[in-house]
Each structure stands twice: as C-alpha cells, then as structure tokens.
Amino acid sequence: MSDKLKQIINKQNEQQNSETLDQSNDIVQLVGFIIGEEEYAVPILSIQEIIKPISWTRVPQTPAYILGVFNLRGSVIPLIDLRVKFGLSSKNHNEETRFFVLKQGDDVAGFVIDRLTMAIRIKKEDIGPAPDTLAGDESMIDGVGKQDDRILTILKVAKLLERDF
Amino acid sequence: MDEFQEILQDFLIESFELVEKLDEDLVELENTPEDLELLNGIFRVAHTVKGASSFLNFDVLTHLTHHMEDVLNKARHGDLLITPDIMDVILESIDLMKALLNIIRDTSADAGIDVAACVVKLDKISSGEGAVDTPVATPEPVEEIVLEEEIVEEEEELDYDNMSPDDLEAEIERLLNERQEEDKAKRKAKVEAGEEVLAAPQIEEEVAAEPTPEPVVTPVPVTPTPPPVAPKVETPKADVKAAAPAKRAPAAVEQTIRVDVKRLDHLMNLIGELVLAKNRLIKINDDVEERYEGEEFLEELNQVVSIVSLVTTDLQIAVMKTRMLPIGKVFNKFPRMIRDLTRELNKKIELEISGEDTELDKSIVEEIGDPLVHIIRNSCDHGIETPDVRLAAGKPETGTIALKAYNEGNQIVIQIDDDGKGLDTDMLKNKALEKGLISEKEADSMSEKEAFGLIMRPGFSTAAAVTNVSGRGVGMDVVKTNIEKVNGIIDIESEVGVGSSMKLKIPLTLAIIQALLVGVQEEHYAIPLASVLETVRISKDEIYTVEGRSVMRLRDEVLSLVHIGDIFEVERILDASEHAYVVVLGLGTSKLGLIVDNLVGQEEIVIKSLGDYLKGIEGIAGATIRGDGGVTLICDVVALMDMAKGVKATAMVESSSAAQITHEKSKPSDYTVMIVDDSKTDRTIMRKALEPMGITLVEASDGQEALNILKAGDYNFDAMLVDIEMPRMDGYSLATEIKKYNRYKNLPLIAVTSRTGKSDRMRGVESGMVEYITKPYSADYLASVVQRNVNFKAEFL
Numbered sequence: 001m002s003d004k005l006k007q008i009i010n011k012q013n014e015q016q017n018s019e020t021l022d023q024s025n026d027i028v029q030l031v032g033f034i035i036g037e038e039e040y041a042v043p044i045l046s047i048q049e050i051i052k053p054i055s056w057t058r059v060p061q062t063p064a065y066i067l068g069v070f071n072l073r074g075s076v077i078p079l080i081d082l083r084v085k086f087g088l089s090s091k092n093h094n095e096e097t098r099f100f101v102l103k104q105g106d107d108v109a110g111f112v113i114d115r116l117t118m119a120i121r122i123k124k125e126d127i128g129p130a131p132d133t134l135a136g137d138e139s140m141i142d143g144v145g146k147q148d149d150r151i152l153t154i155l156k157v158a159k160l161l162e163r164d165f
Numbered sequence: 166m167d168e169f170q171e172i173l174q175d176f177l178i179e180s181f182e183l184v185e186k187l188d189e190d191l192v193e194l195e196n197t198p199e200d201l202e203l204l205n206g207i208f209r210v211a212h213t214v215k216g217a218s219s220f221l222n223f224d225v226l227t228h229l230t231h232h233m234e235d236v237l238n239k240a241r242h243g244d245l246l247i248t249p250d251i252m253d254v255i256l257e258s259i260d261l262m263k264a265l266l267n268i269i270r271d272t273s274a275d276a277g278i279d280v281a282a283c284v285v286k287l288d289k290i291s292s293g294e295g296a297v298d299t300p301v302a303t304p305e306p307v308e309e310i311v312l313e314e315e316i317v318e319e320e321e322e323l324d325y326d327n328m329s330p331d332d333l334e335a336e337i338e339r340l341l342n343e344r345q346e347e348d349k350a351k352r353k354a355k356v357e358a359g360e361e362v363l364a365a366p367q368i369e370e371e372v373a374a375e376p377t378p379e380p381v382v383t384p385v386p387v388t389p390t391p392p393p394v395a396p397k398v399e400t401p402k403a404d405v406k407a408a409a410p411a412k413r414a415p416a417a418v419e420q421t422i423r424v425d426v427k428r429l430d431h432l433m434n435l436i437g438e439l440v441l442a443k444n445r446l447i448k449i450n451d452d453v454e455e456r457y458e459g460e461e462f463l464e465e466l467n468q469v470v471s472i473v474s475l476v477t478t479d480l481q482i483a484v485m486k487t488r489m490l491p492i493g494k495v496f497n498k499f500p501r502m503i504r505d506l507t508r509e510l511n512k513k514i515e516l517e518i519s520g521e522d523t524e525l526d527k528s529i530v531e532e533i534g535d536p537l538v539h540i541i542r543n544s545c546d547h548g549i550e551t552p553d554v555r556l557a558a559g560k561p562e563t564g565t566i567a568l569k570a571y572n573e574g575n576q577i578v579i580q581i582d583d584d585g586k587g588l589d590t591d592m593l594k595n596k597a598l599e600k601g602l603i604s605e606k607e608a609d610s611m612s613e614k615e616a617f618g619l620i621m622r623p624g625f626s627t628a629a630a631v632t633n634v635s636g637r638g639v640g641m642d643v644v645k646t647n648i649e650k651v652n653g654i655i656d657i658e659s660e661v662g663v664g665s666s667m668k669l670k671i672p673l674t675l676a677i678i679q680a681l682l683v684g685v686q687e688e689h690y691a692i693p694l695a696s697v698l699e700t701v702r703i704s705k706d707e708i709y710t711v712e713g714r715s716v717m718r719l720r721d722e723v724l725s726l727v728h729i730g731d732i733f734e735v736e737r738i739l740d741a742s743e744h745a746y747v748v749v750l751g752l753g754t755s756k757l758g759l760i761v762d763n764l765v766g767q768e769e770i771v772i773k774s775l776g777d778y779l780k781g782i783e784g785i786a787g788a789t790i791r792g793d794g795g796v797t798l799i800c801d802v803v804a805l806m807d808m809a810k811g812v813k814a815t816a817m818v819e820s821s822s823a824a825q826i827t828h829e830k831s832k833p834s835d836y837t838v839m840i841v842d843d844s845k846t847d848r849t850i851m852r853k854a855l856e857p858m859g860i861t862l863v864e865a866s867d868g869q870e871a872l873n874i875l876k877a878g879d880y881n882f883d884a885m886l887v888d889i890e891m892p893r894m895d896g897y898s899l900a901t902e903i904k905k906y907n908r909y910k911n912l913p914l915i916a917v918t919s920r921t922g923k924s925d926r927m928r929g930v931e932s933g934m935v936e937y938i939t940k941p942y943s944a945d946y947l948a949s950v951v952q953r954n955v956n957f958k959a960e961f962l
Contacts, residue, residue, distance in 0.1 A: 056796070057788070058688065059775070059779060059782060059785065060735075060798075061734070061782050061783055062779070062782065066779070068796075069796050069798075071790050076788045077776065078776060078778045107776075107777055108776065109776075109778055161778065163777065163778050163779075
C-alpha cells in the first residue's frame with residue numbers, strides 16, 4: 001500500500017517538475033480581454049484580482065479616463081477606464097464589464113474592461129515585438145502574440161500603472 | 166553571531182540614547198563649568214561607551230572615547246577648567262563618536278573615520294596642564310592604546326594599569342561591597358517610602374534588557390497616565406551591559422518596555438480599520454432601527470453598538486498615546502546648535518526652551534525636526550542682530566530665541582520667537598520682485614501676512630550672500646513642505662525692530678481625524694473639523710457679487726464665498742434648492758466661506774492615501790472609507806483656500822434648464838416606460854397589459870434599481886409605473902429622489918398600488934406622482950392611463 005502510494009507520489013512529483021520546467025522555459029501565461037474591438041492581454045501574475053463593477057467615487061482635477069477611486073476591502077484604489085484611455089468613447093457598464101486590478105510592486109490600480117476572454121498559454125517564440133511605429137519606451141505595447149488565427153496585443157503593466165498627467 | 170548582533174543592537178540603542186543627552190549636558194556644562202554632577206554624568210557616558218565598545222572590539226571608537234574620558238576625568242577632578250576652546254574639541258570628539266556609531270549601525274564595523282587629529286587635540290588638553298594622577302595617554306600609535314584598553318576593562322577612576330592583580334582584586338571586592346551597601350540602603354529607603362519592593366533589581370533589568378531588533382526604537386511608557394519625563398533617565402540596562410561601575414539609576418525606575426515601532430504602526434492600522442468598521446456598524450444600526458421600529462431587541466443592539474463605539478474610541482486614544490513622544494526629543498539638539506551658530510556668526514544668543522514635555526505622535530516628531538532646524542538657523546542668521554547693532558538699537562547685547570511647545574485644543578503649537586530685527590514687508594516684497602517670484606500687481610495687493618508668507622517660497626532669500634548657515638533660499642521652503650505634510654499650519658507674526666514669532670500648529674495625530682461631511686449634488690466630501698469655524702444656512706439672496714466674486718455678510722464681516730462644486734468641477738444634475746449652507750473655513754487669520762448643498766454630519770474618519778497614481782491632486786488631502794463602504798474624499802483646506810482665488814462663481818447662477826431633447830416618436834417602440842415593482846407577478850401583469858401597445862418596457866425590482874437605471878441614462882423614459890411598497894427604497898422615496906434631477910423633473914410617475922387610504926394618496930401627490938392606480942385594475946384601464954401620460958400618438962393605436 002505504502003509502496004504504491006510512494007510510487008504515485010513520485011510520479012506526481014515528476015509530472016509537476018516537468019510541467020514547471022515547461023512553464024518556466026518558454027510558455028507565457030496571459031489573461032485576455034476585450035476593449036472596443038480589440039483583444040488585449042496582460043501577464044497573469046500581474047493581476048491581483050478581477051471583480052465585477054462596484055461603485056466608485058469621482059476624483060476631481062483628473063483626466064477623463066480616471067473614473068475615480070473605489071474601495072477594495074479597505075484599500076482605496078484608482079479606477080481607470082481603458083476605453084477612454086485608448087481613445088474610445090466611454091460606455092455604460094453591463095453584465096460583462098469587469099474591473100481588472102493590476103499590481104506591480106506597490107502600484108495598484110483598477111482598470112475597466114469591456115469583457116474578459118480567457119487565460120492564454122502562449123509560447124515565447126509566438127510573441128513578436130511591437131510594430132516599429134509603436135515600439136519604444138513611451139509605448140504601452142509590450143509585444144504582439146499570435147495564436148491560431150488571433151492576434152493579441154500584450155500590454156506593459158508598468159506603463160499602465162504609470163501616472164501620465 | 167546572532168548573540169553578537171543582539172548585543173550590538175542593544176549597544177547601539179543605548180549609545181544613541183546617551184549621546185543624545187550628552188549634547189544638551191555639554192552645552193549646559195559650558196555655562197556652569199563647576200557643576201560636578203553634570204561632569205560626572207558626562208564622564209559616565211564616555212566611560213560607558215568606551216567600556217562597551219572595547220568589549221565589542223570597536224577599536225577606533227574605544228580609542229577615541231578613551232581620550233575623551235581622560236580629558237573629562239581631569240575636569241572632574243578639578244584639574245582642568247572647561248573653556249570654550251576645550252569645549253570645542255570635546256564637541257568635535259562627540260561628533261566623531263556619533264559618526265562612528267552611525268557607521269557601526271550601518272556596517273557593524275567602525276572603520277573609515279580618522280580620529281587621530283581629534284585624539285591629538287584631546288591629548289594636548291589633558292597633558293597641557295601637566296599630568297597629575299591620570300595616566301598620560303601616549304599619542305599616535307593606535308595598537309598601543311588598544312592594548313592598554315584590554316586591561317582597563319574593569320575600570321574606575323583610579324589608575325588600575327599600575328595595580329598588581331591582587332590589588333585589583335581587592336579593589337573590585339571593595340567596590341562590590343560598596344555597591345551592595347548602596348543597594349541595600351536604597352531598598353530600605355524604598356520600603357520606608359511605602360513603595361512596593363520589586364524582587365530586587367533583576368526584574369527591572371529583565372524587562373529593560375528584552376532584545377529588540379530595531380535600532381530606532383524608542384522607549385514607550387506602558388502606562389500612559391503620567392507623562393514621561395522628557396530626557397530619559399539613565400537606563401538600568403546601561404549598568405548591566407557595560408558592567409559600568411557607575412551608581413545605579415535613581416530609585417524610581419520607570420516601568421518601560423521597548424516595542425518595535427513597526428508593531429505600533431501595525432496596531433494603529435488595525436485600530437483604523439476598527440474605526441471604519443465601527444462607523445459601518447453605526448450605519449447598519451440606524452438602518453435596522455428604521456426598519457424594525459419598536460422591536461425589543463433594538464434596545465439591546467443599541468447598547469452593544471454604543472459600547473463598541475465607546476471602547477473603540479478609548480482604544481484609539483490609548484494606542485495614540487503609546488505612539489506619543491515628548492517633543493523634547495527634537496528640542497534636545499538645539500542648545501548645541503545655537504552654541505555652534507553663535508560662535509560661527511559671532512553673535513550672542515540665548516535659547517530658552519519650554520514645554521519640552523508636550524507630546525506628539527512619533528511620525529510627526531520625526532517630520533518636524535528638520536523644519537525647526539531651518540527656522541532656528543534662520544532666526545540666528547537673519548533675525549538676531551550682531552551685539553553692536555543690538556546695543557546701538559538699545560536692546561540687550563544677548564539676543565533671545567524662545568522655543569516653546571504647548572497644547573491648544575486638538576493641536577500642538579510650536580512657537581519660535583526671537584527678539585531680532587523682525588521682518589520688513591517692503592523689503593520682502595522688493596526681494597520677491599527682484600527674483601521674479603511675484604508680479605508688481607501682486608506685490609501691491611499683498612497683505613502683511615501674505616508678504617510674510619513670501620519667505621516660504623522656494624528660491625526666496627533675503628541674505629545678500631550665501632553663507633554657511635543660510636541664504637540658499639531652500640530652508641524655509643523645506644519648512645513649509647514638511648509642515649504641510651503633517652497637515653500643519655504656519656503662522657508668522659513680526660514687528661520691525663522688535664522681533665518675529667513663528668507658530669507651527671500641528672494636529673496631534675495624522676491617522677484619524679474628526680471631519681465634517683458635506684454634500685454637493687450627489688457627491689460627499691469630508692472637511693477636517695479642525696479648520697471649520699462654523700456653519701451657516703443662507704438663502705440665495707444673501708449672496709452678493711463684488712468684482713465677479715461672491716461674498717456674504719457674516720455678522721459684521723464680509724466673507725468671500727466659493728461653491729465647492731466650482732472647485733471640484735461637480736456636474737450639476739440635481740436641482741439646486743433655495744437654501745444653501747456655508748461652511749466657514751479658517752486657516753491662520755484667513756477665512757473662506759465654502760458653499761455646499763447640504764451638511765451630512767460629523768464623523769470620525771481614517772485618512773487613507775490615494776496612492777502614488779493619484780497623489781498630489783490639488784485640493785484633495787486623501788480619502789476615507791465610509792460606513793456604507795463607499796469612498797469619500799477629504800478636502801485639503803490649505804489648497805482649497807488657494808484654489809478659491811482663481812475660481813469663477815457659476816454654481817449659484819441658475820443653470821439654464823438642461824436642454825431637454827425631445828425625440829420625435831416615429832413608431833410605438835420609441836415610447837419607453839419603466840415598471841418598478843418588487844413582485845415578479847405584478848410586473849408580468851403590467852407587462853401583459855402594456856405589451857399590445859408595442860412600446861418598449863424596462864423592469865426594475867425596487868426603487869434603488871430603478872434609480873440606477875435612470876442614472877445610467879440608457880433610455881429616455883416617457884413614464885414610470887411605480888409600486889409603493891418595495892424593499893430598499895419605496896415608491897415615495899423613489900419619487901422624491903427622481904424629482905431632484907433636472908432631467909426627470911417632468912417625468913410622469915404613476916403609482917400602482919394596493920394601498921387605497923386617503924393619506925397614501927396624499928403622500929403620493931406630495932412626492933410628485935401624477936396618477937394613482939389601485940390594484941386590482943383592468944388591463945385596458947392601465948393602458949389608457951399610460952397612453953394619456955406619454956401623449957401616445959393616436960395613429961399608433
């Protein structure tokens with residue numbers, strides 16, 4: 001019995017090890033979402049959580065894309081409308097709207113997105129650089145992922161969380 | 166290694182504490198060179214540090230302190246008179262000692278600082294008068310000294326180096342006996358005084374010797390009742406660790422325990438959360454009270470809620486007190502600073518300190534150190550005149566700077582007065598003009614206070630040349646920034662030729678404050694209560710316009726007004742009422758009336774930062790979380806007053822009624838009607854009755870939901886069917902809320918209810934319902950009422 005158990009455990013360990021190897025080597029895990037017509041993605045590890053829309057408080061003297069601040073279990077977190085930030089008109093929230101809470105270091109902010117798509121595992125070699133015209137330090141685009149017949153725009157989390165006003 | 170680290174930490178904490186006290190004592194010593202007790206105390210510090218550092222193998226530090234000890238020992242025995250020149254050297258050596266301690270703290274080693282020059286000076290002093298019974302320390306070679314040190318471990322004033330081991334033993338024996346006698350006598354005295362004898366000194370030692378990982382920890386009194394004495398009494402630990410022979414600490418040992426500041430911060434955060442939860446509980450209690458009026462359990466709930474809120478408040482105060490430090494911690498370093506400055510500037514200045522026992526939150530104490538340094542340097546350099554100028558002006562030769570701290574309501578006031586030449590407003594204005602900081606027009610319209618405020622501007626300096634002490638135009642800017650960081654206010658008063666006085670008013674604590682909550686349209690803002698002088702209810706015709714600015718008469722004053730909505734760009738969706746409230750804000754001597762739509766109440770709020778992303782927004786000091794879980798922004802009164810100057814009054818101008826866009830109806834589905842009822846069946850019945858008309862129907866299950874749909878503005882409603890009895894928000898309240906919006910003022914509301922009483926109908930009319938349909942009704946009747954109210958075009962029938 002115990003031998004069998006050991007065998008199973010060993011096997012599991014082996015599997016896990018090989019899996020983690022796989023991941024760390026050339027697989028990137030992303031979460032995809034839709035804003036307007038386009039699909040975007042951010043690394044899964046930069047996401048603190050994804051919540052349904054809750055009420056927020058407007059903050060004066062800020063650009064239009066900053067909706068305000070909201071209360072996430074006792075922390076006051078800024079809320080940014082990515083539609084407006086990306087130059088689209090704002091839209092009323094509906095059943096599919098979500099708040100994406102992104103975190104990097106001490107910077108945390110919530111982002112309003114139109115719709116979630118899915119968690120995506122994508123090989124590193126399938127990610128190309130951003131087009132030359134959009135590349136550079138100022139760009140919010142980290143790269144462009146190709147999977148099947150989809151094209152994903154991978155966003156720079158650090159850039160999203162950077163104050164630019 | 167760990168054990169070593171532990172000892173090292175203790176050593177550092179102790180040394181920094183001792184050194185801090187040292188500065189003050191030394192300056193005092195210069196004034197009273199004969200004070201033996203003072204000398205003994207200073208000697209003991211050097212001695213303790215030397216003992217401990219040699220034990221820990223910090224050779225450079227040991228070397229330095231040893232020579233300091235020599236000089237001090239001489240002075241103590243009356244062989245040396247402390248002159249200012251000697252004091253300079255001693256102070257220099259103490260600075261070196263501090264630097265060494267800092268290096269040890271950072272690197273755990275004492276390399277990198279050359280003490281040789283200072284040691285030579287010290288030696289010169291101690292040998293200059295001729296050696297009497299202290300060993301003349303050999304100069305230069307370090308090794309030799311260190312060797313010497315090893316032997317001197319078990320030290321006393323006597324020259325042990327030359328003793329035989331036996332003699333040494335005997336001497337130690339004698340000293341031990343002496344000390345035991347002393348202890349006995351002390352204990353006896355304690356008993357006689359009726360004091361509880363704690364099981365001998367051991368217990369005290371254990372408590373004090375509890376190791377702490379942080380070097381910055383400061384002693385915190387466990388019992389907050391008696392305010393602790395400002396400068397720490399020599400801790401009993403000093404004796405234990407350094408095995409110093411000095412006398413035991415005074416009999417009344419404070420019962421203190423060292424606590425990591427991080428733990429206190431954590432505790433404070435937890436209390437903050439508790440306060441928020443308490444606010445929430447109170448809110449829920451109110452809701453429950455409303456809903457279950459007259460129920461018996463309510464009273465019990467009420468009691469529990471009040472006990473919880475009472476205890477929370479007490480707890481908050483108690484924790485706040487544990488974080489309090491006497492401001493003496495900061496004041497301590499100034500006597501030394503003044504002394505150095507007087508010598509550097511060739512002026513005669515006396516510093517008077519009072520109120521050093523006044524307590525402040527630790528984080529604030531840390532913030533105000535720098536500003537005070539700058540203010541005092543400024544007073545010395547620009548305020549106090551040179552002795553000959555003073556004499557010529559008929560003032561005493563010695564200038565005085567008075568530094569005092571005291572409580573005033575919820576604030577601490579730190580006042581710095583000098584009897585120097587004072588601030589000359591014309592000169593200030595000219596300088597500012599010269600540097601291009603203000604325009605000519607601004608200079609002309611400037612009040613005296615505003616002119617004094619110029620000295621706080623970055624880049625402003627009245628000094629003709631940049632000196633070592635000041636003149637770079639940075640210092641006072643630092644003062645302003647730091648004081649504003651802790652929500653403090655700076656108040657300057659001055660009279661030319663007589664002197665100036667600067668008051669720093671600082672809130673007791675940063676984290677939790679009392680605030681007045683005000684409403685404007687649908688938004689709420691919190692205003693720190695400390696800046697609110699009063700609130701007044703006014704009607705619109707009490708507001709006058711002078712030169713494009715709103716003002717009102719408040720008793721015999723003219724108060725300038727600004728609408729909070731103009732400052733915060735609030736969108737005006739709600740109808741402005743005839744009356745408004747004015748919150749009179751006061752800062753220093755300036756006043757401002759802030760017009761708000763309504764006053765919500767007073768609440769204890771916990772200040773939370775808006776984070777890096779949104780920090781520094783003008784007019785907003787932070788945010789707080791309210792009882793209902795929503796976020797409310799906190800006004801920054803200082804900025805608000807500033808912003809008010811540039812705001813054009815628009816809010817009180819009757820807004821031209823919102824452009825009502827009436828869409829031409831071209832088909833039946835262009836008509837939209839909302840059905841609000843909590844019963845699914847009732848909604849379906851209404852839907853069935855209206856569907857044949859072909860109009861668009863939207864459903865909501867209660868008042869709150871209906872209101873949200875209206876606010877979202879996705880539809881242009883032509884009418885609403887409203888049930889009266891619904892959870893969350895009933896029909897009457899819904900109607901009242903809807904009527905507040907300009908846009909929906911003329912929306913026909915049709916009550917559909919089983920309530921048939923006359924009073925119910927009256928309430929319906931009062932809240933703005935146009936029709937009242939009682940259940941049950943026929944489908945045709947409902948349809949006809951709706952058609953009538955939406956002006957349904959006959960051609961669609």
